[in-house]
Amino acid sequence: MRTRPERIRLEILIVLAVTFGLSGARAGLRLIDALLAQPALNEQQVTLNDTSSDVSWLDLALQVCSAASLFAWGALALFLLEATLPRPRWRDWLHGAGLAALIGLPGLVLYVVSLQMGWSKEVVPTTEAVQVPTLLLWSFANAFGEETVVVMWLITRLRQLGWGPWPAIAASSVLRGSYHLYQGVSAGFGNIVMGVVFGWFYHRTGKVWPLILAHFLIDAVAFVGYQLLSDSFLSLLGL
Secondary structure (H helix, E strand, C coil), rough: CCCCCCCCHHHHHHHHHCCCCHHHHHHHHHHHHHHHCCCCCHCEEEEEEEECCCCCHHHHHHHHHHHHHHHHHHEEEEEEECCCCCCHHHHHHHHHHHHHHHHHHHHHHHHHHHHHHCCCCEEEEECCCCCCCHHHHHHHHHHHHHHHHHHHHHHHHHHHCCCCHHHHHHHHHHHHHHHHEEEEEEEHHHHHHHHHHHHHHHHHHHCCHHHHHHHHHHHHHHHHHHCCCCCCCCCCCCC
């Protein structure tokens, strides 16, 4: 019979293989492929939220299924930790908004500089065909799945194995950075920094809702804001 540390190590291997671990491996391989391609990295594009079908109701169904997988990953993490999430309070929204501003604004500057330096692909947050409710669903699904698995579950399990707080935060941050590498080198680095900030906050407070809400706000502003600004720009051109 396995000891508890052995079971925790096995759980970590299995959960990461099912969720963000393999996503990180795939993203790293996609980055290598992009770097080996003929166009420079900053001349390539990556669309974060694209349509899955030309049939509207099929596209919605496919988008919901994909988002549901992220919710399932987060639910699995909560189940394994035997934890529940109470309803977010107004303080959680306040802290979330603060974290979103702390991460989002410097992140935008990093992206612009990295694109000019050739360290990032041109990131297209969404296409016009994707509806705003779908973008909000994706924003929350990404936030819930990532923060419950990558921060709450992983840091908790590593701490239970005797890891110190900073090694656990570092492991969580590197994992977060790895599955964003498909966007470019800068995306990996930027998300490592985000992971350090979020991991430190979770270590100090033990709260995950502010992280989920901050992540949701960052993604929602990027996805919905890009679409609205694109529509406004096209209308000004008379297109």
